[in-house]
Amino acid sequence: MSSPRTATEEEAGEVRRFWHGLGLPGLIDVHTHFMPERVLHKVWDYFDTNGPLIGGLEWPITYRAEEEERTSVLRRFGVRAFTSMLYPHKPGMARWLNGWAVDFARRTPDCLHTATLYPEPDVESYVREAVEAGARVFKAHVQVGAYDPADERLQRAWGLLAEARIPVVMHCGSGPAPGKHTGPEPIARVLARHPGLRLVVAHMGMPEYEEFLDLAERYEQVRLDTTMVFTDFSEGFMPFPRRALPRLAALGDRILLGSDFPNIPYPYLHQLQALERLGLGRDWLRAVCHDNAARLFAL
Ligand SMILES: [Zn+2]
Secondary structure (H helix, E strand, O other): OOOOOOOOHHHHHHHHHHHHHOOOOOEEOOOEOOOOHHHHHHHHHHHHOOOHHHOOOOOOOOOOOOHHHHHHHHHHHOEEEEEOOOOOOOOOOHHHHHHHHHHHHHHOOOEEOEEEOOOOOOHHHHHHHHHHOOOOEEEEEHHHHOOOOOOHHHHHHHHHHHHHOOOEEEEOOOOOOOOOOOOHHHHHHHHHHOOOOOEEEHHHHOOOHHHHHHHHHHOOOOEEEOOOOOOHHHHOOOOOOHHHHHHHHHOOOOEEOOOOEOOOOOOHHHHHHHHHOOOOOHHHHHHHHHHHHHHHOOO
């Protein structure tokens, strides 16, 4: 159990210098976790156990603090917009999570109203309700939810989200540990039926990076988030292949900054430095850290 920590002024200053140095008005982080406190505490407890879903890794949560402090940290970092990635691990939970997320977005104007889904009989109706309530982004967690994203019960929901042009951030890669339905194959089946779905592949599909890059190259609405990728932590067990760097450069308008804040085992700045050291240049960094998401969410 790591001790509670919040960002120091020094750390916040370094993060602000990063984006200021790029001439940006701040950062947009498409992958941050906010959820009902008791759910988040359960997630933290799980990380503390080094359980199989996190590959048995030592995973101290750097920003383990109360919700108000966590939003304050992001603001001090200069994160202009962020999300409340939340996800069910069983049926009957998504509608309740979505209700919480409506309220969170209402009291947190810099949070992009987030919703989630699960393959269950009422999924289409609550997805429609969330869209009508103004959801700007959805989260789907194929690994924790242990469902096939191409499940028949999800088809109308994907169709509805594709039509509404609402991005879906999906944890569909097999990192940090594989699930029954993770990997590119089920996602390829989803995209074959819904080629216009604005899929954001979380963690750039770690560790199946190249297979998910194939999908992004094939489908112009597929994007990838940087969450935890390229950091010392991830490079240590699921390194991004150097030979794929030119593909990252070519897809520079479809890569979005994500961090996994607050559930990260290193300071926030490290994700930014990990992107910078790829050596893809200032324009690429500006697009990834801000401009691509600003365009996607019309911010
Ligand atoms: Zn995450």
